Structures are given as structure tokens and as C-alpha cells.
Amino acid sequence: MKMNNIFVYCELTEEGKVADVSLELLSKGRKLAEQLGVKLEAILLGKDIKEAVNQLSYFNIYKIHCADDDRLFPYRTLPHAKLVQSVFENEKPEIALFGASSVGRDLAPRIASALRCGLTADCTSLEIGDYEDKKAGKTYKNLLYQIRPAFGGNIIATIINPETRPQMATVREGVMKLDPLTSLNQPQIQEIDLSLLTSVEEVVRIIDRHIDPPKVNLKGAQIIVSGGYGMGNKENFGLLRTLAAVLGGEVGATRAAVDAGFCDQERQIGQTGVTVRPKLYIACGISGSIQHRAGMDQSAKIISINNDANAPINAIADYTIIGDVVQIVPKIIQYYKQHSK
Amino acid sequence: MSFKIIVLAKQVPDTRNVGKDAMKEDGTVNRGALAAIFNPDDLNALEMALEARARIPDAELSIITMGPPRAASIIRESMYRGANNGYLLTDSRFAGSDTLATSYVLAKAIETCQPSLIFCGVQAIDGDTAQVGPQIAEKLHFPQITYAEKLESVDTKKIRIRRRLERGVEMVETSLPALITVHSSAKPCRSRHAKLLMKYKHARTATELQEEKRDYTELFKKRPDLLIQEWNADAIQTDMACLGLNGSPTKVKKIDSIVLTQKESKVFSNADTDIEQLVMDLLESRVIG
Numbered sequence: 001m002k003m004n005n006i007f008v009y010c011e012l013t014e015e016g017k018v019a020d021v022s023l024e025l026l027s028k029g030r031k032l033a034e035q036l037g038v039k040l041e042a043i044l045l046g047k048d049i050k051e052a053v054n055q056l057s058y059f060n061i062y063k064i065h066c067a068d069d070d071r072l073f074p075y076r077t078l079p080h081a082k083l084v085q086s087v088f089e090n091e092k093p094e095i096a097l098f099g100a101s102s103v104g105r106d107l108a109p110r111i112a113s114a115l116r117c118g119l120t121a122d123c124t125s126l127e128i129g130d131y132e133d134k135k136a137g138k139t140y141k142n143l144l145y146q147i148r149p150a151f152g153g154n155i156i157a158t159i160i161n162p163e164t165r166p167q168m169a170t171v172r173e174g175v176m177k178l179d180p181l182t183s184l185n186q187p188q189i190q191e192i193d194l195s196l197l198t199s200v201e202e203v204v205r206i207i208d209r210h211i212d213p214p215k216v217n218l219k220g221a222q223i224i225v226s227g228g229y230g231m232g233n234k235e236n237f238g239l240l241r242t243l244a245a246v247l248g249g250e251v252g253a254t255r256a257a258v259d260a261g262f263c264d265q266e267r268q269i270g271q272t273g274v275t276v277r278p279k280l281y282i283a284c285g286i287s288g289s290i291q292h293r294a295g296m297d298q299s300a301k302i303i304s305i306n307n308d309a310n311a312p313i314n315a316i317a318d319y320t321i322i323g324d325v326v327q328i329v330p331k332i333i334q335y336y337k338q339h340s341k
Numbered sequence: 342m343s344f345k346i347i348v349l350a351k352q353v354p355d356t357r358n359v360g361k362d363a364m365k366e367d368g369t370v371n372r373g374a375l376a377a378i379f380n381p382d383d384l385n386a387l388e389m390a391l392e393a394r395a396r397i398p399d400a401e402l403s404i405i406t407m408g409p410p411r412a413a414s415i416i417r418e419s420m421y422r423g424a425n426n427g428y429l430l431t432d433s434r435f436a437g438s439d440t441l442a443t444s445y446v447l448a449k450a451i452e453t454c455q456p457s458l459i460f461c462g463v464q465a466i467d468g469d470t471a472q473v474g475p476q477i478a479e480k481l482h483f484p485q486i487t488y489a490e491k492l493e494s495v496d497t498k499k500i501r502i503r504r505r506l507e508r509g510v511e512m513v514e515t516s517l518p519a520l521i522t523v524h525s526s527a528k529p530c531r532s533r534h535a536k537l538l539m540k541y542k543h544a545r546t547a548t549e550l551q552e553e554k555r556d557y558t559e560l561f562k563k564r565p566d567l568l569i570q571e572w573n574a575d576a577i578q579t580d581m582a583c584l585g586l587n588g589s590p591t592k593v594k595k596i597d598s599i600v601l602t603q604k605e606s607k608v609f610s611n612a613d614t615d616i617e618q619l620v621m622d623l624l625e626s627r628v629i630g
Contacts, residue, residue, distance in 0.1 A: 117590055150468070158597075205513065223629065332619075
């Protein structure tokens with residue numbers, strides 16, 4: 001039986017560019033498509049999307065399904081859901097990938113529900129593999145393994161959708177590697193029929209919006225000084241800002257530290273935050289839950305500073321300092337200043 | 342007919358405070374070791390719903406929760422904070438439901454209530470999927486407003502909500518009915534009200550009444566509002582093919598416990614000489630500097 005193609009829903013940034021998370025998914029989608037011997041297709045909905053369409057020439061995309069209309073930007077659930085659903089109903093994708101952003105997490109479940117197909121949120125890895133259903137005596141070839149930490153990160157689950165299509169998954173920004181090709185290709189352009197949109201899709205109106213320019217660029221930082229709940233309080237967390245400033249890095253945080261109010265959410269690293277791959281990651285007062293490690297374990301060098309010698313983070317650290325982080329960080333600053341000249 | 346508001350709430354294991362005994366020796370989760378709590382985002386949703394009810398004359402606020410019989414405590418907790426009543430969806434045939442099957446059951450229950458507004462948390466801490474809210478909205482053909490942070494205005498015809506996005510905020514308005522998923526950055530839930538606690542502390546489901554030693558018959562005759570409704574799969578007329586494992590397109594292929602691959606880690610003490618040595622190592626290998 002011939003397998004259908006892989007689709008990536010591409011979302012647009014405020015500046016009218018294709019979002020990084022979508023480009024990362026196109027990079028992953030291309031590799032999955034090669035592995036399965038199928039083609040990669042993209043969906044792009046917005047207004048004035050010409051420039052964005054041009055951005056999609058480096059991913060060996062076979063076809064872009066697009067629509068250019070005032071009603072499609074800024075993103076609203078119902079018009080996007082209606083059009084994406086119609087594309088999926090016509091094209092019957094094998095796999096459909098969405099960014100796990102405020103857009104993708106709003107849209108993907110609505111579509112999965114309408115098509116009655118399975119959806120896995122916040123995958124940290126996507127692989128292709130087989131599945132043998134022993135009870136039913138059936139073997140499924142080349143399914144999408146949707147891999148994610150589950151149950152508060154105490155386990156890792158591999159989820160599959162044996163029967164329903166598309167196999168849908170959302171993935172956070174930074175989890176997949178951005179890997180455009182050097183050679184250009186010219187995707188076919190397929191205009192989506194806008195007459196599908198009716199007044200029903202217009203019930204939600206955007207009255208006003210304030211979108212800030214991006215402030216922190218954790219993904220691009222070479223050095224990240226990151227703090228966990230073990231920092232104790234907001235004042236102690238300030239020490240990490242000093243260390244980051246001295247080393248020329250950025251400050252990151254665990255979800256527990258963000259929840260405790262030590263740090264802004266935009267600096268959260270982990271499964272439900274940003275995934276980073278810096279040259280050096282200094283983990284301060286971080287025990288190292290699987291969700292946090294999923295966002296930083298590909299760092300080139302990891303230093304853990306922790307008073308618990310058995311903290312799970314130490315197992316993946318290149319250097320571990322056992323002791324009170326509040327005393328140790330100022331010493332690092334001191335010795336760095338002393339020796340760096 | 343009065344204006345109905347539904348809040349969807351879930352009882353979840355407190356995965357944020359996982360102790361050392363949360364994992365069994367064989368690597369499986371020891372659910373018994375985790376406390377069952379009111380899902381945090383759902384408390385924000387309850388607060389927003391209570392605010393909405395205050396602005397609409399004669400509005401009624403009901404809680405719906407799906408879970409085992411002990412999840413009735415979520416409904417009582419909501420009543421102590423101002424909910425009018427609640428429904429517990431409990432049936433062994435619901436077990437094993439993924440988000441799609443869960444949203445099907447909840448949508449069927451909601452249909453019997455005919456609400457104008459539904460509030461729920463963006464996500465539950467045991468799964469973090471954020472899928473059930475939008476999936477219910479789709480099944481009911483309601484518009485959805487996700488990531489709600491503030492209730493700006495509401496009347497019997499429309500609602501205006503401020504949404505929290507990654508890089509900013511957005512004000513949106515929709516006509517009713519509608520489903521709103523409420524973000525953790527929204528106003529925290531008010532605490533229990535002493536009077537309501539006294540009023541509803543004896544609220545029980547039929548299952549709980551059977552286990553009570555004391556006889557509640559007289560009390561419940563006088564106070565029928567103390568009975569928390571329990572609904573099973575038949576009460577909400579569900580199609581068995583859509584429930585539990587049968588109704589769940591996603592399957593768990595395997596579960597791995599976390600195995601840490603130990604790196605060759607250099608361990609330093611907090612002595613000054615050790616820290617100085619580490620800084621010099623890093624400078625030498627050009628990791629910093």
C-alpha cells in the first residue's frame with residue numbers, strides 16, 4: 001500500500017516570517033519523508049505571505065498549500081482550523097506536525113478532534129518504527145513513534161497511532177534541529193479554496209493585541225547559567241544574572257524556579273520551555289528532572305552545582321561541585337575575574 | 342432558562358512534588374505515593390468562572406469532573422469556593438481514555454447541561470497536553486479562547502477575554518456559547534468561604550453515602566442540594582466504541598523508566614582551591630573566556 005505524504009503546518013511570526021519551530025519541523029519532516037520514501041508538504045496561511053513562501057525553498061518541499069487573506073492573520077482558531085481540516089480531508093496525510101506553540105497547541109487538538117485522530121503533545125523525539133499488536137495479531141509497519149516524558153517526567157512514553165491518520169504530533173521550538181538544505185527547490189504552490197470560510201469562522205474577533213519584540217535568545221546563547229528551585233529565593237537567583245553577565249551568557253531557569261517566581265517564564269528551559277544546546281551549561285541548584293534534562297542534555301559541557309551529591313543532574317554533568325550554590329557562585333566569579341585576563 | 346456556566350476540573354496526582362518514594366524499584370510509578378490535588382490551572386478557571394457568574398444575574402455555576410469516585414472531593418472543594426453544584430463522571434468504562442476519548446465523554450456530559458460558557462484550565466499537570474479543552478470545543482461546535490489570562494467583560498450574549506501569548510497579549514471577543522481555557526497567569530482562585538464550607542461539608546455522591554456510617558437520609562430530604570450527581574456512561578448516552586481504550590486512537594507502545602547514562606564526571610568540593618582549579622580548567626579548554 002502506498003503511503004501518503006508528511007505535512008507540516010507552518011505558523012507565521014508577528015514579522016511575517018515562518019516561525020523557527022516550523023522550519024525545525026520541516027527539517028525533521030524532510031528526514032522522516034526520506035526514511036519513508038514519501039514527500040514533504042507544507043501548509044501556510046496568512047496575509048502577504050510571499051516572503052514567507054520564499055523561505056520554504058530550502059527544505060525539499062514538494063508542495064505548499066497556502067492561502068493569503070486578511071482573515072488569516074493574526075492567527076485565529078476557526079478560520080485556520082477550517083482550512084487545515086479541508087486540506088487534510090483531501091490529502092489524507094500520513095503524518096502531520098505542528099509547533100507546540102500557543103498557535104499549534106490551540107489548532108492541532110481542534111483538528112485532531114474533528115478528524116478523530118490521535119495527537120501527542122510536546123514530543124521530545126520522533127522516530128519511525130514497527131508495532132506488533134499481539135492481541136489482535138496485527139503488525140503495523142513504519143509508524144511514527146511519538147516520544148515524550150509523561151507523568152510528571154518520571155517515565156518516558158512512546159505513543160503510536162496504529163489505525164488513525166494523520167499521525168499528529170506537536171513539538172516545542174528548539175527540540176528539532178534547524179537543518180535547511182544548501183540547494184534550492186521550487187515547491188508547487190496549491191491555493192486553498194477560500195470560499196470555505198463563512199461567517200461561522202468569524203465569531204471570534206481580535207479587538208487589540210500587543211506583541212513585544214523577542215527579548216531573550218536562549219537558543220543562540222553559547223553559555224547559559226541556569227537556576228532551579230534549589231536557589232531558594234529570588235535574591236539568590238540574582239547571583240546567576242551576575243555570573244551570566246560576567247561570562248557573557250544568558251540566564252535560564254527550571255519550571256520549578258519559574259513557578260516559584262524566581263525568573264520569567266520566557267527563560268524556562270525544558271520540555272515545556274526552550275531546548276538549548278550551548279557550549280557550556282551551568283546548572284545551579286537544579287536536581288535535574290527528565291523534563292528539564294530534555295531541554296539541555298545536548299549541551300557540550302555541563303557543570304552542576306548542587307548540595308545533593310545524588311541529584312540526577314550530576315549524572316549527566318561533566319563537572320560537579322558539591323556544596324552551597326550561594327557560596328560557590330561568587331567564588332567562580334572571583335576566580336574567573338582573577339584568571340581570565 | 343437560567344444562564345449556565347460549567348467549569349471542567351480534574352483531580353491530578355501532584356507530579357510537581359514528586360518525592361523519592363514516587364518510583365517503585367521496578368521503575369514504575371507508585372501512584373499511591375502522590376497526593377491527589379485540584380489541578381492548578383483548573384483553580385484559575387474556577388476563579389474566572391466565579392467572576393463571570395457575579396456579572397450575570399441568575400447565572401448558575403456547575404463543576405464537571407471525570408475520575409474515580411474519590412474525585413468527588415474536587416466538586417466539594419469547588420462548592421466551598423462558590424460553585425452551585427457538580428457532576429462526577431465516573432465509570433470503569435472510561436478508564437484508559439486518551440484526550441480524544443476524554444473530550445468525547447466530557448462533551449456528552451456538557452450537552453445535557455446546555456451551558457452558555459465553559460471554563461477549564463489550559464492543561465493538567467499530569468499530562469501537560471492542553472488538548473482536552475480545544476477538543477471539547479470542537480465536539481460542541483463552540484468557538485474556543487485558549488490561554489485566557491483575564492476576564493475583561495461578559496454578558497449573556499458575548500465575552501471579552503485577554504489572552505496570554507508567548508510574546509504578548511491579545512484581546513478577543515466572541516459571541517456565546519464559547520469555551521475558555523484559562524492560563525496559570527490568570528488570577529489565583531479565592532480561598533474557601535467559611536459559610537460555604539459549613540453549608541456544603543456534607544455534600545456527598547450516592548456512592549459516598551453508601552459508605553457513610555452515619556445516616557444522611559433525613560438531612561438529604563431537607564437538603565437535596567447536598568447530593569452530588571454521579572453520571573456513568575449510560576446516563577450521558579455515550580457510544581461505547583468512543584470510550585476508554587476503544588475510543589482512544591493513541592496507544593502507549595512502551596514505557597521506559599528513566600535510565601541515566603553516567604558521564605565521566607569530575608567531582609569538585611566547595612573548597613576554594615577546587616573551584617579555582619575548575620575555573621582554570623574551563624579557561625584553559627576555552628569553554629569560557
